[in-house]
Amino acid sequence: xxxHFDFGWLIDSLPVLLKGIRITVQLILIGAVxxxxxxxxxxxxxxxxxxxxxxxxxxxxxLIRNTPFLIQLFFIFFGLPSLGITMSELTAANxxxxxxxxxxxxxxxxxxxxxxxxxxxxxxASLAMTPFQAFWYVVLxxxxxxxxxxxxxxxxxxxxxxxxxxxxxxxxxxxxxxxIQSRNFRAFETYIVSTLIYxxxxxxxxxxxxxxGWMLFPxxxxx
Amino acid sequence: xxxxxFWDILRNLLLAARWTVVLSLVxxxxxxxxxxxxxxxxxxxxxxxxxxxxxxxxxxxGTPLLMQLFLAFFxxxxxxxxxxxxxxxxxALVLWTAAFLAEIxxxxxxxxxxxxxxxxxxxxxxxxxxxxxxxxxxxLKVAVPPTVGFSVQVVKGTALTSIIGFVELSKAGSIxxxxxxxxxxxxxxxxxxxxxxxxxxxxxxxxxERKLNVAHRNH
Numbered sequence: 001x002x003x004h005f006d007f008g009w010l011i012d013s014l015p016v017l018l019k020g021i022r023i024t025v026q027l028i029l030i031g032a033v034x035x036x037x038x039x040x041x042x043x044x045x046x047x048x049x050x051x052x053x054x055x056x057x058x059x060x061x062x063l064i065r066n067t068p069f070l071i072q073l074f075f076i077f078f079g080l081p082s083l084g085i086t087m088s089e090l091t092a093a094n095x096x097x098x099x100x101x102x103x104x105x106x107x108x109x110x111x112x113x114x115x116x117x118x119x120x121x122x123x124x125a126s127l128a129m130t131p132f133q134a135f136w137y138v139v140l141x142x143x144x145x146x147x148x149x150x151x152x153x154x155x156x157x158x159x160x161x162x163x164x165x166x167x168x169x170x171x172x173x174x175x176x177x178x179x180i181q182s183r184n185f186r187a188f189e190t191y192i193v194s195t196l197i198y199x200x201x202x203x204x205x206x207x208x209x210x211x212x213g214w215m216l217f218p219x220x221x222x223x
Numbered sequence: 224x225x226x227x228x229f230w231d232i233l234r235n236l237l238l239a240a241r242w243t244v245v246l247s248l249v250x251x252x253x254x255x256x257x258x259x260x261x262x263x264x265x266x267x268x269x270x271x272x273x274x275x276x277x278x279x280x281x282x283x284x285g286t287p288l289l290m291q292l293f294l295a296f297f298x299x300x301x302x303x304x305x306x307x308x309x310x311x312x313x314x315a316l317v318l319w320t321a322a323f324l325a326e327i328x329x330x331x332x333x334x335x336x337x338x339x340x341x342x343x344x345x346x347x348x349x350x351x352x353x354x355x356x357x358x359x360x361x362x363l364k365v366a367v368p369p370t371v372g373f374s375v376q377v378v379k380g381t382a383l384t385s386i387i388g389f390v391e392l393s394k395a396g397s398i399x400x401x402x403x404x405x406x407x408x409x410x411x412x413x414x415x416x417x418x419x420x421x422x423x424x425x426x427x428x429x430x431x432e433r434k435l436n437v438a439h440r441n442h
Contacts, residue, residue, distance in 0.1 A: 003301045066375065066421035067414045068382035070393055075414060078406035156285075163287035167386060174289060187297040195290040202285040 020176025035101025042106035064103035093165035112143030152209035239395030254320025261325035283322035312384035331366040372428035
C-alpha cells in the first residue's frame with residue numbers, strides 16, 4: 001500500500017469544522033429538550049390522558065419507531081411542502097429529531113411509569129394532590145430517575161443519527177466533512193477526523209447527561 | 224414525457240425493497256457471526272483481547288453509522304481496489320451490527336448466575352465447554368427478544384446505504400421522486416413499506432418478551 005496520509009488540510013478547514021460542530025451541538029440540544037418534553041407529554045397521554053388521544057399517540061409512536069430517520073427527514077423536508085408546509089433545512093432537521101426522539105422517549109418513559117405501583121398514585125391523591133401534581137411528583141420524577149440511563153443512551157443515539165441531516169443540506173458536522181473532502185480530495189482522512197469528533201461528542205454528551213442525572217435526582221440519604 | 228401511475232411507483236419501490244431485505248439479512252447474519260466472536264473475546268479471552276473487543280464495541284456504538292459507511296467506502300478504496308457501493312454497505316453494516324449484538328448478548332450472558340460458571344468449572348469444564356453446554360443454552364432464551372428487537376434497527380440502518388449510492392428502498396424513493404415530482408406520495412409509501420418490514424419484527428419481539436417473562440416468573 002503506497003498511500004500517504006495527509007492531514008495538512010486540517011488547519012485551513014478548522015473554521016468549517018467548528019461551524020459544523022456548533023450546528024450539530026445546537027441540533028442535539030434543541031432536539032433533546034423538546035424531544036424529551038414531547039416524550040413526557042405522550043407518556044402522560046398513554047398513562048392517564050383522554051381515551052380518544054391514546055390510539056393517536058400509539059400510532060405515532062409505532063410509526064416513528066418502525067421507519068428510518070432518513071425517511072422521516074425526507075418526508076418532512078420534501079414531502080410536507082406538497083401540503084404547503086415549507087421550512088428551512090435546519091428547522092426541518094430539528095423537527096425531525098424532536099419527532100423521532102419524542103416517540104422513543106415516550107416508550108422509555110412509559111416503561112418507567114408502568115414500574116410505578118398504582119398505590120403510589122392513589123397515595124398521592126389521598127394527600128390532596130391534584131391529578132397533575134400526583135403525576136408530576138409521584139409518578140413522573142421517580143420514573144425519570146429509573147429510566148435516566150436508557151433515556152441518555154437514546155439521546156446519544158439520536159445525536160449520532162443526526163449525521164443524516166446533511167442529506168437535506170443542513171450544515172452540520174457531516175455536511176462540513178462532505179464539503180471539506182470535496183475540496184481536498186482526502187476523503188478518508190476527512191471522515192476519520194469527523195468520526196473522531198463524533199466519538200468525542202458522544203462521550204462528552206454521555207458524561208454531561210450522567211452529570212445532569214446526578215443533579216436532577218440526588219440520591220436520597222434515607223435508603 | 225412518461226406519466227407514472229400510482230401502481231408504477233409502488234411496483235418500483237417494492238422491487239427496490241428486495242435489496243433492503245437482502246442487505247438486512249446479510250448484515251444480520253454476518254453481524255451475528257462477527258458479534259458472536261466478539262462476545263467470546265469480550266467475556267472470556269485474555270485481558271488485552273477483552274480490552275480490544277470492548278474498544279471495538281465502544282468505537283462502533285459511539286460513532287454515526289453514516290461515518291462508518293463513508294469510511295468503509297473510501298477506506299477500502301485506499302487498498303487500490305474499486306469498491307462497489309454494495310460491498311462497502313455490507314462491510315460497514317456487518318461491523319456495526321456485530322458491535323451492537325455483542326453488547327446485547329453480553330448482557331444476556333451476564334444475567335446468568337455466577338454459580339453456573341463455578342458449578343461447571345468444578346466439573347472440570349474448559350471455557351468453551353462451559354459456554355457450549357451451560358451458559359449459552361440458558362442465555363439464548365434471554366437473548367431472543369432483544370435480538371429480534373435489534374433486527375428492526377438493522378432494517379432501518381440499511382436506509383443509510385442509499386447515501387453512498389446503494390440502490391435500495393430509500394434510494395429508489397429519491398429516484399422515483401425525481402422522476403415523478405410527488406415526494407409526499409413516494410416518501411409516504413417508502414415509509415409504509417419500511418413499516419411493513421419492521422412492525423412485525425417489533426411486535427414479535429414484544430410478544431416473545433412477554434412469553435419468556437411469564438416462563439421466568441414461574442421459576
